[in-house]
Amino acid sequence: MAQIIPVTDKKLLAKFIDFPHELYKNDPFYVPELFIAQRDMLTPGKHPFHEHAKMQLFLAAEGEKIVGRVAAIINGNHNKTKNVNEGFFGFFDSVNDQAVSQLLLNAAQNWLKEHEQTKIIGPVNFSTNDICGLLIKGFDGPPVAMMPYNAPYYLHLLENFGFAKKVDLRAYKYTAGNYSDRSVSLLEGLENRLQRSNIVIRKINLKKFKEEAAALREVYNKAWDKNLGFVPMTDKEFDYTANDLKMVLDTDFCYIAEQEGKLVGFALAIPDINQILIKIKKGRLFPTGLLKLLLGKKKINGIRILLLGVVDGYRKLGIEACLYGRIIKAFKARNFQYAEASWTLEDNDMVNRPIENIGGQLYREYRILEKSI
Incomplete structure:
Protein backbone atom coordinates (compact mmCIF):
# COMPACT_ATOMS: atom_id res chain seq x y z
CA MET A 1 0.00 0.00 0.00
CA ALA A 2 1.25 3.46 -0.88
CA GLN A 3 2.28 6.01 1.72
CA ILE A 4 2.73 9.79 1.52
CA ILE A 5 6.18 11.29 2.00
CA PRO A 6 6.53 15.08 2.35
CA VAL A 7 9.56 16.38 0.45
CA THR A 8 11.93 17.77 3.05
CA ASP A 9 15.43 17.54 1.56
CA LYS A 10 17.42 17.63 -1.68
CA LYS A 11 17.41 13.86 -2.10
CA LEU A 12 13.61 13.71 -1.98
CA LEU A 13 13.41 16.76 -4.25
CA ALA A 14 15.50 14.91 -6.86
CA LYS A 15 13.08 11.96 -6.63
CA PHE A 16 10.17 14.37 -7.04
CA ILE A 17 11.69 15.87 -10.21
CA ASP A 18 12.73 12.51 -11.66
CA PHE A 19 9.50 10.56 -11.11
CA PRO A 20 7.87 11.48 -14.47
CA HIS A 21 10.92 10.09 -16.32
CA GLU A 22 10.20 6.64 -14.94
CA LEU A 23 6.43 6.96 -15.36
CA TYR A 24 6.72 7.91 -19.05
CA LYS A 25 9.83 5.92 -19.98
CA ASN A 26 7.90 4.01 -22.67
CA ASP A 27 5.97 7.02 -23.99
CA PRO A 28 7.52 8.36 -27.23
CA PHE A 29 5.82 11.75 -26.78
CA TYR A 30 7.10 12.53 -23.29
CA VAL A 31 9.51 15.48 -23.04
CA PRO A 32 11.64 15.68 -19.86
CA GLU A 33 12.02 19.02 -18.14
CA LEU A 34 15.59 20.18 -17.54
CA PHE A 35 16.57 18.99 -14.07
CA ILE A 36 18.48 22.15 -13.16
CA ALA A 37 15.53 24.37 -14.15
CA GLN A 38 13.03 22.30 -12.16
CA ARG A 39 15.33 22.16 -9.13
CA ASP A 40 15.73 25.95 -9.08
CA MET A 41 12.01 26.51 -9.64
CA LEU A 42 11.07 24.29 -6.71
CA THR A 43 13.68 25.63 -4.29
CA PRO A 44 12.73 28.58 -2.07
CA GLY A 45 15.34 31.29 -2.41
CA LYS A 46 16.07 30.34 -6.02
CA HIS A 47 12.79 31.33 -7.68
CA PRO A 48 11.11 34.66 -6.80
CA PHE A 49 7.62 33.09 -6.72
CA HIS A 50 8.43 31.79 -3.24
CA GLU A 51 8.76 35.34 -1.92
CA HIS A 52 4.96 35.65 -1.81
CA ALA A 53 3.94 31.97 -1.87
CA LYS A 54 3.89 28.81 0.23
CA MET A 55 4.34 25.31 -1.12
CA GLN A 56 4.59 21.72 0.05
CA LEU A 57 5.67 18.86 -2.19
CA PHE A 58 4.45 15.31 -1.61
CA LEU A 59 5.55 11.94 -2.95
CA ALA A 60 3.59 8.69 -2.93
CA ALA A 61 5.71 5.57 -2.45
CA GLU A 62 5.13 1.83 -2.35
CA GLY A 63 8.15 0.58 -0.46
CA GLU A 64 11.17 2.04 -2.23
CA LYS A 65 9.26 2.75 -5.44
CA ILE A 66 7.86 6.24 -6.13
CA VAL A 67 4.36 6.01 -7.66
CA GLY A 68 3.17 9.62 -7.63
CA ARG A 69 3.84 13.25 -6.79
CA VAL A 70 1.95 16.50 -6.23
CA ALA A 71 2.58 20.06 -5.04
CA ALA A 72 0.22 22.04 -2.82
CA ILE A 73 0.61 25.72 -3.58
CA ILE A 74 -0.65 28.95 -2.04
CA ASN A 75 -0.07 31.89 -4.35
CA GLY A 76 -0.17 34.90 -2.03
CA ASN A 77 -0.42 37.41 -4.85
CA HIS A 78 -3.36 35.54 -6.39
CA ASN A 79 -5.29 35.56 -3.12
CA LYS A 80 -4.45 39.19 -2.41
CA THR A 81 -5.32 40.39 -5.94
CA LYS A 82 -8.57 38.39 -6.18
CA ASN A 83 -9.47 38.73 -2.48
CA VAL A 84 -9.94 34.97 -2.12
CA ASN A 85 -8.48 32.01 -0.23
CA GLU A 86 -7.82 29.63 -3.11
CA GLY A 87 -5.11 27.02 -3.14
CA PHE A 88 -3.59 25.24 -6.12
CA PHE A 89 -2.17 21.86 -6.94
CA GLY A 90 0.52 21.32 -9.52
CA PHE A 91 3.32 19.01 -10.65
CA PHE A 92 0.76 16.21 -10.44
CA ASP A 93 1.82 12.82 -11.78
CA SER A 94 0.54 9.43 -10.78
CA VAL A 95 0.40 5.83 -11.86
CA ASN A 96 -3.05 4.78 -13.08
CA ASP A 97 -4.33 3.89 -9.64
CA GLN A 98 -7.19 5.73 -7.98
CA ALA A 99 -5.99 4.82 -4.49
CA VAL A 100 -2.56 6.38 -5.15
CA SER A 101 -3.99 9.56 -6.67
CA GLN A 102 -6.51 9.75 -3.81
CA LEU A 103 -3.68 9.73 -1.27
CA LEU A 104 -1.75 12.40 -3.15
CA LEU A 105 -4.70 14.71 -3.71
CA ASN A 106 -5.88 14.27 -0.13
CA ALA A 107 -2.43 15.26 1.11
CA ALA A 108 -2.48 18.42 -1.02
CA GLN A 109 -6.08 19.24 -0.10
CA ASN A 110 -5.54 18.72 3.64
CA TRP A 111 -2.40 20.87 3.62
CA LEU A 112 -4.29 23.67 1.88
CA LYS A 113 -7.21 23.29 4.31
CA GLU A 114 -4.80 23.56 7.24
CA HIS A 115 -3.66 26.84 5.70
CA GLU A 116 -7.28 28.11 5.57
CA GLN A 117 -7.85 27.76 1.82
CA THR A 118 -11.43 27.10 0.69
CA LYS A 119 -10.82 25.79 -2.82
CA ILE A 120 -8.23 23.75 -4.71
CA ILE A 121 -7.53 24.57 -8.38
CA GLY A 122 -5.20 22.97 -10.90
CA PRO A 123 -3.09 21.59 -12.31
CA VAL A 124 -1.09 24.82 -12.19
CA ASN A 125 2.70 24.90 -11.87
CA PHE A 126 2.89 27.73 -10.08
CA SER A 127 0.40 30.10 -11.69
CA THR A 128 -1.24 30.76 -15.07
CA ASN A 129 1.98 32.60 -15.95
CA ASP A 130 3.66 29.19 -15.88
CA ILE A 131 2.84 25.74 -17.27
CA CYS A 132 -0.77 24.95 -16.44
CA GLY A 133 -3.70 22.81 -17.51
CA LEU A 134 -4.43 19.12 -17.97
CA LEU A 135 -4.20 17.74 -21.51
CA ILE A 136 -7.65 16.34 -22.40
CA LYS A 137 -7.52 16.29 -26.22
CA GLY A 138 -4.61 15.77 -28.63
CA PHE A 139 -2.47 12.93 -27.29
CA ASP A 140 -0.97 12.19 -30.72
CA GLY A 141 2.36 13.99 -30.41
CA PRO A 142 4.83 15.59 -28.03
CA PRO A 143 3.97 18.92 -26.40
CA VAL A 144 5.57 22.09 -27.73
CA ALA A 145 7.80 24.30 -25.60
CA MET A 146 6.43 25.19 -22.17
CA MET A 147 3.17 23.27 -22.59
CA PRO A 148 1.99 20.41 -20.35
CA TYR A 149 1.73 16.73 -21.18
CA ASN A 150 0.06 13.88 -19.32
CA ALA A 151 -1.53 10.49 -19.86
CA PRO A 152 -5.25 10.37 -20.81
CA TYR A 153 -6.23 8.63 -17.54
CA TYR A 154 -5.36 11.69 -15.42
CA LEU A 155 -8.76 13.29 -16.08
CA HIS A 156 -10.58 10.27 -14.63
CA LEU A 157 -8.35 10.25 -11.55
CA LEU A 158 -9.10 13.91 -10.88
CA GLU A 159 -12.83 13.73 -11.63
CA ASN A 160 -13.19 10.66 -9.42
CA PHE A 161 -11.66 12.70 -6.60
CA GLY A 162 -14.37 15.33 -7.05
CA PHE A 163 -12.77 17.86 -9.36
CA ALA A 164 -14.95 19.60 -11.95
CA LYS A 165 -14.16 21.79 -14.93
CA LYS A 166 -13.28 25.41 -14.25
CA VAL A 167 -12.18 26.41 -17.76
CA ASP A 168 -10.71 24.88 -20.91
CA LEU A 169 -7.66 26.23 -22.73
CA ARG A 170 -7.02 25.88 -26.44
CA ALA A 171 -4.02 25.26 -28.67
CA TYR A 172 -4.15 25.93 -32.42
CA LYS A 173 -1.78 24.57 -35.03
CA TYR A 174 -0.59 25.95 -38.35
Whole structure:
Protein backbone atom coordinates (compact mmCIF):
# COMPACT_ATOMS: atom_id res chain seq x y z
CA MET A 1 0.00 0.00 0.00
CA ALA A 2 1.25 3.46 -0.88
CA GLN A 3 2.28 6.01 1.72
CA ILE A 4 2.73 9.79 1.52
CA ILE A 5 6.18 11.29 2.00
CA PRO A 6 6.53 15.08 2.35
CA VAL A 7 9.56 16.38 0.45
CA THR A 8 11.93 17.77 3.05
CA ASP A 9 15.43 17.54 1.56
CA LYS A 10 17.42 17.63 -1.68
CA LYS A 11 17.41 13.86 -2.10
CA LEU A 12 13.61 13.71 -1.98
CA LEU A 13 13.41 16.76 -4.25
CA ALA A 14 15.50 14.91 -6.86
CA LYS A 15 13.08 11.96 -6.63
CA PHE A 16 10.17 14.37 -7.04
CA ILE A 17 11.69 15.87 -10.21
CA ASP A 18 12.73 12.51 -11.66
CA PHE A 19 9.50 10.56 -11.11
CA PRO A 20 7.87 11.48 -14.47
CA HIS A 21 10.92 10.09 -16.32
CA GLU A 22 10.20 6.64 -14.94
CA LEU A 23 6.43 6.96 -15.36
CA TYR A 24 6.72 7.91 -19.05
CA LYS A 25 9.83 5.92 -19.98
CA ASN A 26 7.90 4.01 -22.67
CA ASP A 27 5.97 7.02 -23.99
CA PRO A 28 7.52 8.36 -27.23
CA PHE A 29 5.82 11.75 -26.78
CA TYR A 30 7.10 12.53 -23.29
CA VAL A 31 9.51 15.48 -23.04
CA PRO A 32 11.64 15.68 -19.86
CA GLU A 33 12.02 19.02 -18.14
CA LEU A 34 15.59 20.18 -17.54
CA PHE A 35 16.57 18.99 -14.07
CA ILE A 36 18.48 22.15 -13.16
CA ALA A 37 15.53 24.37 -14.15
CA GLN A 38 13.03 22.30 -12.16
CA ARG A 39 15.33 22.16 -9.13
CA ASP A 40 15.73 25.95 -9.08
CA MET A 41 12.01 26.51 -9.64
CA LEU A 42 11.07 24.29 -6.71
CA THR A 43 13.68 25.63 -4.29
CA PRO A 44 12.73 28.58 -2.07
CA GLY A 45 15.34 31.29 -2.41
CA LYS A 46 16.07 30.34 -6.02
CA HIS A 47 12.79 31.33 -7.68
CA PRO A 48 11.11 34.66 -6.80
CA PHE A 49 7.62 33.09 -6.72
CA HIS A 50 8.43 31.79 -3.24
CA GLU A 51 8.76 35.34 -1.92
CA HIS A 52 4.96 35.65 -1.81
CA ALA A 53 3.94 31.97 -1.87
CA LYS A 54 3.89 28.81 0.23
CA MET A 55 4.34 25.31 -1.12
CA GLN A 56 4.59 21.72 0.05
CA LEU A 57 5.67 18.86 -2.19
CA PHE A 58 4.45 15.31 -1.61
CA LEU A 59 5.55 11.94 -2.95
CA ALA A 60 3.59 8.69 -2.93
CA ALA A 61 5.71 5.57 -2.45
CA GLU A 62 5.13 1.83 -2.35
CA GLY A 63 8.15 0.58 -0.46
CA GLU A 64 11.17 2.04 -2.23
CA LYS A 65 9.26 2.75 -5.44
CA ILE A 66 7.86 6.24 -6.13
CA VAL A 67 4.36 6.01 -7.66
CA GLY A 68 3.17 9.62 -7.63
CA ARG A 69 3.84 13.25 -6.79
CA VAL A 70 1.95 16.50 -6.23
CA ALA A 71 2.58 20.06 -5.04
CA ALA A 72 0.22 22.04 -2.82
CA ILE A 73 0.61 25.72 -3.58
CA ILE A 74 -0.65 28.95 -2.04
CA ASN A 75 -0.07 31.89 -4.35
CA GLY A 76 -0.17 34.90 -2.03
CA ASN A 77 -0.42 37.41 -4.85
CA HIS A 78 -3.36 35.54 -6.39
CA ASN A 79 -5.29 35.56 -3.12
CA LYS A 80 -4.45 39.19 -2.41
CA THR A 81 -5.32 40.39 -5.94
CA LYS A 82 -8.57 38.39 -6.18
CA ASN A 83 -9.47 38.73 -2.48
CA VAL A 84 -9.94 34.97 -2.12
CA ASN A 85 -8.48 32.01 -0.23
CA GLU A 86 -7.82 29.63 -3.11
CA GLY A 87 -5.11 27.02 -3.14
CA PHE A 88 -3.59 25.24 -6.12
CA PHE A 89 -2.17 21.86 -6.94
CA GLY A 90 0.52 21.32 -9.52
CA PHE A 91 3.32 19.01 -10.65
CA PHE A 92 0.76 16.21 -10.44
CA ASP A 93 1.82 12.82 -11.78
CA SER A 94 0.54 9.43 -10.78
CA VAL A 95 0.40 5.83 -11.86
CA ASN A 96 -3.05 4.78 -13.08
CA ASP A 97 -4.33 3.89 -9.64
CA GLN A 98 -7.19 5.73 -7.98
CA ALA A 99 -5.99 4.82 -4.49
CA VAL A 100 -2.56 6.38 -5.15
CA SER A 101 -3.99 9.56 -6.67
CA GLN A 102 -6.51 9.75 -3.81
CA LEU A 103 -3.68 9.73 -1.27
CA LEU A 104 -1.75 12.40 -3.15
CA LEU A 105 -4.70 14.71 -3.71
CA ASN A 106 -5.88 14.27 -0.13
CA ALA A 107 -2.43 15.26 1.11
CA ALA A 108 -2.48 18.42 -1.02
CA GLN A 109 -6.08 19.24 -0.10
CA ASN A 110 -5.54 18.72 3.64
CA TRP A 111 -2.40 20.87 3.62
CA LEU A 112 -4.29 23.67 1.88
CA LYS A 113 -7.21 23.29 4.31
CA GLU A 114 -4.80 23.56 7.24
CA HIS A 115 -3.66 26.84 5.70
CA GLU A 116 -7.28 28.11 5.57
CA GLN A 117 -7.85 27.76 1.82
CA THR A 118 -11.43 27.10 0.69
CA LYS A 119 -10.82 25.79 -2.82
CA ILE A 120 -8.23 23.75 -4.71
CA ILE A 121 -7.53 24.57 -8.38
CA GLY A 122 -5.20 22.97 -10.90
CA PRO A 123 -3.09 21.59 -12.31
CA VAL A 124 -1.09 24.82 -12.19
CA ASN A 125 2.70 24.90 -11.87
CA PHE A 126 2.89 27.73 -10.08
CA SER A 127 0.40 30.10 -11.69
CA THR A 128 -1.24 30.76 -15.07
CA ASN A 129 1.98 32.60 -15.95
CA ASP A 130 3.66 29.19 -15.88
CA ILE A 131 2.84 25.74 -17.27
CA CYS A 132 -0.77 24.95 -16.44
CA GLY A 133 -3.70 22.81 -17.51
CA LEU A 134 -4.43 19.12 -17.97
CA LEU A 135 -4.20 17.74 -21.51
CA ILE A 136 -7.65 16.34 -22.40
CA LYS A 137 -7.52 16.29 -26.22
CA GLY A 138 -4.61 15.77 -28.63
CA PHE A 139 -2.47 12.93 -27.29
CA ASP A 140 -0.97 12.19 -30.72
CA GLY A 141 2.36 13.99 -30.41
CA PRO A 142 4.83 15.59 -28.03
CA PRO A 143 3.97 18.92 -26.40
CA VAL A 144 5.57 22.09 -27.73
CA ALA A 145 7.80 24.30 -25.60
CA MET A 146 6.43 25.19 -22.17
CA MET A 147 3.17 23.27 -22.59
CA PRO A 148 1.99 20.41 -20.35
CA TYR A 149 1.73 16.73 -21.18
CA ASN A 150 0.06 13.88 -19.32
CA ALA A 151 -1.53 10.49 -19.86
CA PRO A 152 -5.25 10.37 -20.81
CA TYR A 153 -6.23 8.63 -17.54
CA TYR A 154 -5.36 11.69 -15.42
CA LEU A 155 -8.76 13.29 -16.08
CA HIS A 156 -10.58 10.27 -14.63
CA LEU A 157 -8.35 10.25 -11.55
CA LEU A 158 -9.10 13.91 -10.88
CA GLU A 159 -12.83 13.73 -11.63
CA ASN A 160 -13.19 10.66 -9.42
CA PHE A 161 -11.66 12.70 -6.60
CA GLY A 162 -14.37 15.33 -7.05
CA PHE A 163 -12.77 17.86 -9.36
CA ALA A 164 -14.95 19.60 -11.95
CA LYS A 165 -14.16 21.79 -14.93
CA LYS A 166 -13.28 25.41 -14.25
CA VAL A 167 -12.18 26.41 -17.76
CA ASP A 168 -10.71 24.88 -20.91
CA LEU A 169 -7.66 26.23 -22.73
CA ARG A 170 -7.02 25.88 -26.44
CA ALA A 171 -4.02 25.26 -28.67
CA TYR A 172 -4.15 25.93 -32.42
CA LYS A 173 -1.78 24.57 -35.03
CA TYR A 174 -0.59 25.95 -38.35
CA THR A 175 1.36 23.80 -40.79
CA ALA A 176 3.56 25.01 -43.65
CA GLY A 177 1.44 26.07 -46.62
CA ASN A 178 -1.82 25.52 -44.73
CA TYR A 179 -2.66 28.97 -43.42
CA SER A 180 -3.70 32.39 -44.70
CA ASP A 181 -0.87 34.85 -45.28
CA ARG A 182 -3.23 37.70 -46.02
CA SER A 183 -1.79 39.66 -43.09
CA VAL A 184 1.61 39.48 -44.82
CA SER A 185 0.26 40.97 -48.06
CA LEU A 186 -1.47 43.70 -46.05
CA LEU A 187 1.50 44.27 -43.77
CA GLU A 188 3.11 47.21 -45.58
CA GLY A 189 -0.17 49.12 -45.89
CA LEU A 190 -1.15 48.46 -42.27
CA GLU A 191 2.24 49.52 -40.93
CA ASN A 192 2.19 52.69 -43.07
CA ARG A 193 -1.21 53.56 -41.61
CA LEU A 194 0.06 52.97 -38.07
CA GLN A 195 3.08 55.15 -38.72
CA ARG A 196 0.75 58.09 -39.35
CA SER A 197 -0.11 57.73 -35.66
CA ASN A 198 3.59 57.38 -34.82
CA ILE A 199 3.16 53.66 -34.08
CA VAL A 200 5.98 51.47 -35.33
CA ILE A 201 6.62 47.72 -35.25
CA ARG A 202 10.19 46.60 -34.61
CA LYS A 203 12.24 43.64 -33.44
CA ILE A 204 13.34 43.34 -29.83
CA ASN A 205 16.79 44.79 -29.16
CA LEU A 206 18.82 42.19 -27.27
CA LYS A 207 21.64 44.68 -26.68
CA LYS A 208 19.20 46.60 -24.47
CA PHE A 209 17.47 43.53 -23.09
CA LYS A 210 17.19 44.77 -19.51
CA GLU A 211 15.43 47.98 -20.58
CA GLU A 212 13.26 46.12 -23.10
CA ALA A 213 12.23 43.57 -20.46
CA ALA A 214 11.19 46.31 -18.01
CA ALA A 215 8.92 47.90 -20.63
CA LEU A 216 7.56 44.52 -21.74
CA ARG A 217 6.67 43.67 -18.14
CA GLU A 218 4.45 46.72 -17.93
CA VAL A 219 2.71 45.86 -21.21
CA TYR A 220 2.30 42.21 -20.21
CA ASN A 221 0.66 43.05 -16.91
CA LYS A 222 -1.71 45.51 -18.60
CA ALA A 223 -2.55 43.53 -21.74
CA TRP A 224 -3.46 40.30 -19.92
CA ASP A 225 -5.13 41.78 -16.84
CA LYS A 226 -8.65 40.76 -17.95
CA ASN A 227 -7.76 37.08 -18.50
CA LEU A 228 -9.34 34.59 -16.15
CA GLY A 229 -7.00 33.79 -13.27
CA PHE A 230 -4.35 36.26 -14.40
CA VAL A 231 -2.18 37.74 -11.66
CA PRO A 232 0.46 40.35 -12.54
CA MET A 233 4.02 39.13 -12.28
CA THR A 234 6.28 40.80 -9.77
CA ASP A 235 9.32 42.54 -11.20
CA LYS A 236 11.55 39.71 -10.02
CA GLU A 237 9.26 37.00 -11.45
CA PHE A 238 9.11 38.67 -14.85
CA ASP A 239 12.88 39.17 -14.94
CA TYR A 240 13.45 35.53 -13.98
CA THR A 241 11.15 34.34 -16.78
CA ALA A 242 12.61 36.83 -19.27
CA ASN A 243 16.14 35.63 -18.58
CA ASP A 244 15.02 32.03 -19.12
CA LEU A 245 13.37 32.95 -22.41
CA LYS A 246 16.39 34.94 -23.55
CA MET A 247 18.34 31.69 -23.82
CA VAL A 248 15.99 30.45 -26.57
CA LEU A 249 14.88 33.79 -27.97
CA ASP A 250 15.03 34.30 -31.74
CA THR A 251 14.74 37.98 -32.73
CA ASP A 252 12.96 37.01 -35.97
CA PHE A 253 9.99 36.04 -33.83
CA CYS A 254 9.84 38.76 -31.17
CA TYR A 255 8.25 42.08 -32.16
CA ILE A 256 7.36 45.23 -30.30
CA ALA A 257 4.77 47.88 -31.11
CA GLU A 258 5.58 51.31 -29.77
CA GLN A 259 4.31 54.86 -30.07
CA GLU A 260 6.96 57.55 -29.67
CA GLY A 261 9.09 55.22 -27.55
CA LYS A 262 6.19 53.91 -25.43
CA LEU A 263 5.52 50.18 -25.77
CA VAL A 264 1.87 49.44 -26.52
CA GLY A 265 1.99 45.80 -27.61
CA PHE A 266 4.25 42.88 -28.39
CA ALA A 267 4.30 39.42 -29.88
CA LEU A 268 6.60 36.59 -28.91
CA ALA A 269 7.04 33.23 -30.58
CA ILE A 270 9.77 30.92 -29.38
CA PRO A 271 11.51 28.06 -31.19
CA ASP A 272 10.06 24.70 -30.16
CA ILE A 273 12.95 23.73 -27.93
CA ASN A 274 11.11 20.49 -27.09
CA GLN A 275 12.44 19.10 -30.35
CA ILE A 276 15.78 18.94 -28.53
CA LEU A 277 14.67 18.33 -24.94
CA ILE A 278 12.87 15.14 -25.97
CA LYS A 279 16.32 13.69 -26.72
CA ILE A 280 17.94 14.71 -23.43
CA LYS A 281 17.70 11.76 -21.06
CA LYS A 282 16.15 12.62 -17.70
CA GLY A 283 16.64 16.33 -18.42
CA ARG A 284 20.33 16.19 -17.53
CA LEU A 285 22.61 18.57 -19.43
CA PHE A 286 25.69 16.54 -18.56
CA PRO A 287 27.50 14.69 -19.96
CA THR A 288 25.83 14.87 -23.42
CA GLY A 289 22.68 16.96 -22.99
CA LEU A 290 24.38 20.34 -23.34
CA LEU A 291 25.96 19.33 -26.64
CA LYS A 292 22.59 18.16 -27.97
CA LEU A 293 21.09 21.47 -26.93
CA LEU A 294 23.77 23.57 -28.60
CA LEU A 295 23.88 21.56 -31.83
CA GLY A 296 20.13 21.11 -32.10
CA LYS A 297 19.01 24.74 -31.88
CA LYS A 298 19.75 25.47 -35.55
CA LYS A 299 17.71 22.46 -36.67
CA ILE A 300 14.46 23.46 -34.96
CA ASN A 301 11.68 23.87 -37.53
CA GLY A 302 8.69 24.78 -35.38
CA ILE A 303 7.61 27.63 -33.12
CA ARG A 304 5.14 28.30 -30.36
CA ILE A 305 3.36 31.65 -30.54
CA LEU A 306 3.52 32.27 -26.83
CA LEU A 307 2.29 35.84 -26.36
CA LEU A 308 0.51 38.45 -28.45
CA GLY A 309 -1.06 41.36 -26.66
CA VAL A 310 -1.92 45.02 -27.07
CA VAL A 311 -2.77 47.37 -24.21
CA ASP A 312 -6.26 48.79 -23.86
CA GLY A 313 -6.77 51.90 -25.97
CA TYR A 314 -4.62 50.58 -28.82
CA ARG A 315 -6.64 47.51 -29.75
CA LYS A 316 -8.43 47.13 -33.11
CA LEU A 317 -6.09 49.62 -34.78
CA GLY A 318 -4.38 46.90 -36.82
CA ILE A 319 -1.46 46.37 -34.44
CA GLU A 320 -2.44 42.74 -33.79
CA ALA A 321 -2.58 42.02 -37.55
CA CYS A 322 0.86 43.56 -38.04
CA LEU A 323 2.37 41.51 -35.23
CA TYR A 324 0.89 38.32 -36.69
CA GLY A 325 2.01 39.37 -40.16
CA ARG A 326 5.60 39.84 -39.01
CA ILE A 327 5.69 36.39 -37.38
CA ILE A 328 4.13 34.70 -40.43
CA LYS A 329 6.59 36.46 -42.73
CA ALA A 330 9.52 35.18 -40.66
CA PHE A 331 7.96 31.72 -40.46
CA LYS A 332 7.82 31.56 -44.28
CA ALA A 333 11.31 32.98 -44.77
CA ARG A 334 12.82 30.40 -42.39
CA ASN A 335 10.91 27.50 -43.99
CA PHE A 336 9.52 26.39 -40.65
CA GLN A 337 7.08 23.46 -40.75
CA TYR A 338 4.61 24.21 -37.97
CA ALA A 339 3.52 26.79 -35.44
CA GLU A 340 1.36 26.41 -32.36
CA ALA A 341 -0.63 29.34 -30.99
CA SER A 342 -1.23 28.58 -27.32
CA TRP A 343 -2.82 28.85 -25.02
CA THR A 344 -6.08 30.78 -25.32
CA LEU A 345 -9.22 30.73 -23.20
CA GLU A 346 -12.05 28.75 -24.80
CA ASP A 347 -14.46 31.72 -24.69
CA ASN A 348 -12.01 34.43 -25.81
CA ASP A 349 -13.53 35.06 -29.25
CA MET A 350 -11.50 38.25 -29.73
CA VAL A 351 -8.36 36.11 -29.77
CA ASN A 352 -9.66 32.80 -31.12
CA ARG A 353 -11.49 34.16 -34.16
CA PRO A 354 -8.44 35.83 -35.74
CA ILE A 355 -6.39 32.68 -35.11
CA GLU A 356 -9.04 30.60 -36.88
CA ASN A 357 -9.37 33.13 -39.71
CA ILE A 358 -5.66 32.84 -40.42
CA GLY A 359 -6.06 29.07 -40.65
CA GLY A 360 -5.25 27.84 -37.17
CA GLN A 361 -6.69 24.39 -36.47
CA LEU A 362 -7.89 23.65 -32.94
CA TYR A 363 -5.96 20.47 -32.19
CA ARG A 364 -5.34 20.33 -28.46
CA GLU A 365 -7.36 21.24 -25.39
CA TYR A 366 -6.36 21.55 -21.76
CA ARG A 367 -8.51 21.82 -18.66
CA ILE A 368 -8.13 23.59 -15.34
CA LEU A 369 -10.25 21.98 -12.66
CA GLU A 370 -11.50 23.06 -9.25
CA LYS A 371 -12.97 21.62 -6.09
CA SER A 372 -14.28 23.17 -2.91
CA ILE A 373 -12.44 22.12 0.24
